[in-house]
Amino acid sequence: MNTSMLSVQGLGMQFGGLKALSDVTMDVKKGEFVGVIGPNGAGKTTFFHAISGVHVPTSGTVRIGGSELQGKSPDAFCRAGVARTFQTPRIFGDMTVLENVRFAFLFGNRIGDAGLIDKVIEETHLDGLRGEIAGALPPARQRQLEIAMALATAPRLLLLDEVAAGLTEGEVEDVARLIARLRDTYGLTVVWIEHAVRTLMKTVDRVAVLNFGQLLADGTPAEIAADPRVISAYLGDEVVE
Amino acid sequence: MKTFMSLVAAAGIVLAAGPWVFSDFWLSLAMTCMMYSALAVSWAMFSGTTRYLSLATSALFGLGTYTTAMAMQHLPWPLLIIAGGLVSALFALLVGAAVLHLRGTYFAVLTFGLGELVRHSITYTEKSVFGTVGRVLTEVPSNETLYWTMLALALLAIVTYKLVSASRLGMAMRGIGADEQRAATFGVNTRATKLIGFALSAWFAGAVGAAMAVRWTYIDPHSAFSPLIGFQTVLIAMIGGATTWRGPVIAAIGLSLLSDALRLNFPHAYLIILGVLLIVCVLFIPGGIASIQWKRLFGRNHGGMVAGHKEAA
Numbered sequence: 411m412n413t414s415m416l417s418v419q420g421l422g423m424q425f426g427g428l429k430a431l432s433d434v435t436m437d438v439k440k441g442e443f444v445g446v447i448g449p450n451g452a453g454k455t456t457f458f459h460a461i462s463g464v465h466v467p468t469s470g471t472v473r474i475g476g477s478e479l480q481g482k483s484p485d486a487f488c489r490a491g492v493a494r495t496f497q498t499p500r501i502f503g504d505m506t507v508l509e510n511v512r513f514a515f516l517f518g519n520r521i522g523d524a525g526l527i528d529k530v531i532e533e534t535h536l537d538g539l540r541g542e543i544a545g546a547l548p549p550a551r552q553r554q555l556e557i558a559m560a561l562a563t564a565p566r567l568l569l570l571d572e573v574a575a576g577l578t579e580g581e582v583e584d585v586a587r588l589i590a591r592l593r594d595t596y597g598l599t600v601v602w603i604e605h606a607v608r609t610l611m612k613t614v615d616r617v618a619v620l621n622f623g624q625l626l627a628d629g630t631p632a633e634i635a636a637d638p639r640v641i642s643a644y645l646g647d648e649v650v651e
Numbered sequence: 652m653k654t655f656m657s658l659v660a661a662a663g664i665v666l667a668a669g670p671w672v673f674s675d676f677w678l679s680l681a682m683t684c685m686m687y688s689a690l691a692v693s694w695a696m697f698s699g700t701t702r703y704l705s706l707a708t709s710a711l712f713g714l715g716t717y718t719t720a721m722a723m724q725h726l727p728w729p730l731l732i733i734a735g736g737l738v739s740a741l742f743a744l745l746v747g748a749a750v751l752h753l754r755g756t757y758f759a760v761l762t763f764g765l766g767e768l769v770r771h772s773i774t775y776t777e778k779s780v781f782g783t784v785g786r787v788l789t790e791v792p793s794n795e796t797l798y799w800t801m802l803a804l805a806l807l808a809i810v811t812y813k814l815v816s817a818s819r820l821g822m823a824m825r826g827i828g829a830d831e832q833r834a835a836t837f838g839v840n841t842r843a844t845k846l847i848g849f850a851l852s853a854w855f856a857g858a859v860g861a862a863m864a865v866r867w868t869y870i871d872p873h874s875a876f877s878p879l880i881g882f883q884t885v886l887i888a889m890i891g892g893a894t895t896w897r898g899p900v901i902a903a904i905g906l907s908l909l910s911d912a913l914r915l916n917f918p919h920a921y922l923i924i925l926g927v928l929l930i931v932c933v934l935f936i937p938g939g940i941a942s943i944q945w946k947r948l949f950g951r952n953h954g955g956m957v958a959g960h961k962e963a964a
Binding site: 484488494501503517519 | 822823825826832833834837842
């Protein structure tokens with residue numbers, strides 16, 4: 411219990427007649443790096459919404475560092491140490507890069523010193539863009555900015571939703587290396603949703619597979635790659651070959 | 652910030668000479684300008700930054716007016732103004748707690764409906780408890796006192812706007828205006844922020860109402876809660892540009908002068924022109940008068956592009 415960063419039990423999310431998530435139970439230990447994969451519409455993003463307070467789950471419990479938070483507002487999750495990015499970057503488009511990071515620091519970070527602002531900007535390779543209006547940046551840059559903003563809140567649990575979307579394979583590798591490095595630097599627990607399965611499998615400690623709102627499999631990358639259910643549901647020929 | 656404060660102080664000193672310079676007609680017009688400046692700037696402070704369109708100004712203004720009508724005999728003038736503001740701020744806290752989770756049109760319509768509710772409640776209470784339909788104010792302060800009070804409130808609204816926009820509260824409200832849920836994921840307590848912002852803005856509407864009450868010697872719910880004051884405030888803030896304090900001030904002065912001139916000559920064209928102005932603003936300058944980049948309009952060579960390149964390099 412003490413070593414669990416995120417503990418989800420019987421999580422369900424229903425939108426009208428649609429069951430976006432049903433009975434998902436999962437545990438992420440402190441310092442663990444977990445990848446979440448699954449076909450489109452499998453409920454990955456809904457899962458993130460439910461464990462960051464953006465949506466209130468219709469059933470089940472969400473524990474962050476031991477305390478039950480389901481039903482609480484996103485700022486309660488932030489205070490508990492959860493930071494996230496969104497599939498479509500949600501930055502403050504009218505503000506500059508620096509203002510965006512400062513915003514996250516100002517409200518999300520109660521302990522740190524302001525030096526962290528510059529540090530995370532450098533680490534996410536946004537040095538030259540401090541004064542740029544965030545809304546005018548290309549999507550890939552906005553994703554980097556979201557990571558910088560998340561880090562500025564000094565999180566314990568970092569949730570990344572397709573931060574490498576739309577990148578070439580080489581760039582995806584760069585992002586994976588960046589995340590792995592940030593995880594070491596800040597001692598983070600990371601959950602990463604990504605479609606670039608090959609890179610993800612090489613980077614993470616563990617993989618959870620969602621399908622039709624249910625947890626289909628949960629294990630090491632090697633186990634997942636060998637799991638016939640996963641192969642038939644999602645991976646298909648890509649990994650088999 | 653320092654130059655801003657000294658500019659405000661200078662404006663205050665110059666304008667304070669009004670009663671010795673202006674005729675009664677111009678003094679009254681100046682008061683209208685300052686009243687709408689205070690109302691529109693304080694409205695923009697909350698609604699412009701958070702994009703929660705409040706139509707409660709009439710109700711808040713009316714509550715201030717009625718505070719004066721009821722407490723005139725018991726409180727000295729400055730305390731009366733403060734009390735009028737506090738009544739409205741308190742009302743805004745109560746109402747805000749109930750409706751600030753709503754967004755967009757729902758929030759706008761509800762705040763408007765609440766104004767009507769207050770108006771009818773007061774009409775009913777006055778009739779059944781006090782046996783009256785209106786109140787006559789006797790021994791009102793002089794026109795000069797009222798002028799200086801309005802000046803002080805208008806300047807205070809501008810200074811508050813500036814201080815708030817540079818503060819943590821202002822940042823939080825900006826975040827809410829941009830993407831409320833996202834701001835919450837960064838730890839912004841959106842509920843508390845909206846409540847404080849709404850109440851702060853409401854204080855000004857109440858204080859202005861409390862002061863303006865003495866301009867009319869007879870007060871009844873119909874005139875005190877006139878929806879026109881609320882609509883005018885919103886129009887002025889939007890035409891001027893609700894994300895600045897300058898825009899609402901410019902628009903408040905411009906429209907007050909324009910409306911007075913038109914009202915004297917063509918009493919009906921005034922509202923038509925106001926409507927046309929609003930349509931033009933929404934279509935062509937959605938950011939309001941304050942968002943127009945005059946430098947770019949008049950001197951294309953000195954535009955922001957060159958400076959932009961320098962910054963990027």
